Amino acid sequence: MNKVLASGKTVEEAVRNGLTRLGVGEDRVKVTVLEQPAKRLFGLIGVKEARVELELLRDAVDESIAFLREVSAAMSLSVTVERSEKEDGVLLNLKGSDLGLLIGRRGQTLDSLQYLVNIVANRHSNRHLRIVLDAEQFRERRRQTLEALAERMASRVIKTRKEIVLEPMTAQERKIIHARLQINQQVRTYSQGDEPNRRIVIALK
Structure with missing residues (x-):
């Protein structure tokens, strides 16, 4: 289920109802307001409810991990990616053999990959994400x-x-x-x- 329609007395309530159905936080969805709440025509009883559409965003970090695996495969490297949450962002640690190719001289290749990984992640997120890329605790x-x-x-x-x-x-x-x-x-x-x-x-x- 990638999209849901939800309603409520206010837009905020409609969004909450949609998030409950999806089981995610607001940072994981794109919200489109379809109808604002309003009194019914000619003062009839009741109020026209707000209607919103919530579209589930692809997990930004998962997109970054998929990108890393594609790059590694293109270099004929077999790596695993460990994900851990940090106070200021997400740490992705690469494990495998021949990681020197991904690290580069003084970590220059790793820094370049980290830059690209952050571009990929933030393309799929509606809030700024900071991803730190490491390889076998190189940093x-x-x-x-x-x-x-x-x-x-x-x-x-x-x-x-x-x-x-x-x-x-x-x-x-x-x-x-x-x-x-x-x-x-x-x-x-x-x-x-x-x-x-x-x-x-x-x-x-």
């Missing part, structure tokens, strides 16, 4: 690597008293470096350059 491992790098470079700056310019990084990676060194009382960080060659500079305070 957590990358975060740990970047934090360790930040600490090493900060120590070098303190020892040599010379600023250090890091290699170009994505905005998300730069954010990890900034956050890690924010509590360091001896160094400061700032970004310079234009995307995609924007870099972090670590300098003495």
Whole structure:
């Protein structure tokens, strides 16, 4: 059942009645108001009820998972996708062999796939969805690597008293470096350059 017609004394009540029949929340449907409530002609008893049509939207995250499977199949890769709900969105974690092809150098391919996955999801949703794409916990491992790098470079700056310019990084990676060194009382960080060659500079305070 992809569409239902529902009625009620108000449009809101009609929508609630339709949602109850579909068993979903309002974020999963497209609502079309067919008739507004009104008094009947010549003041006859009763009120003309509101009528609405509710069309069930395809699950946006499922569409994204289907897209990922198509991409993986085209690359002759066998992957499974684990879905978990997060406070700020949905995490899709890829599992399988040869995931290095989907991750790419420093996660660049994974970032590109994540961008496309979010486009697919939001094309099928009437509210903004944020999907984070990961592969075998690559993002957590990358975060740990970047934090360790930040600490090493900060120590070098303190020892040599010379600023250090890091290699170009994505905005998300730069954010990890900034956050890690924010509590360091001896160094400061700032970004310079234009995307995609924007870099972090670590300098003495």
